[in-house]
Amino acid sequence: MLEENNVDVRPNIRTFNVLVQAWCKKKKVEEAWRVVHKMEECGVRADTVTYNTIATCYVQKGETERGEREVVEKMVMKEKAKPNERTCGIVVGGYCREGRVRDGLRFVRRMKEMRVEANLVVFNSLIKGFVEVMDRDG
Numbered sequence: 001m002l003e004e005n006n007v008d009v010r011p012n013i014r015t016f017n018v019l020v021q022a023w024c025k026k027k028k029v030e031e032a033w034r035v036v037h038k039m040e041e042c043g044v045r046a047d048t049v050t051y052n053t054i055a056t057c058y059v060q061k062g063e064t065e066r067g068e069r070e071v072v073e074k075m076v077m078k079e080k081a082k083p084n085e086r087t088c089g090i091v092v093g094g095y096c097r098e099g100r101v102r103d104g105l106r107f108v109r110r111m112k113e114m115r116v117e118a119n120l121v122v123f124n125s126l127i128k129g130f131v132e133v134m135d136r137d138g
Helices: 013-025 029-041 047-062 063-075 085-097 099-115 120-132
Strands: 003-004 006-011
Touching: 006 013, 013 029, 013 047, 029 047, 047 063, 047 085, 063 099, 085 099, 085 120, 099 120
Parallel strands: none
Antiparallel strands: 003 006
């Protein structure tokens, strides 16, 4: 970043997460991924906050399925960062907002495989989703 008085100042995880968040606020998810790749080049490992920020961006764009595929899969398969309750809440909430409550429910079942316990936020999202699509059986 800078070299001042012979001191090398390098970006850290917080620096990169701020940049990821800035791109995601503009819904520029591809730019956010470029920041993640740059992180890795600099030897900084993306964390759960990084991935949750990108997952939120996909949800806000109405692309929850893509978020699950590109973010959660990366977290699970490459073991870069572990999905947590927040990660899962983002995905379930996204599916429910898109009217895809059954996909939300499928993802809740998948949470067990990831060893993440569903919390009140996840269950409230599902309940609200089923109510909105008028699915009493759900």
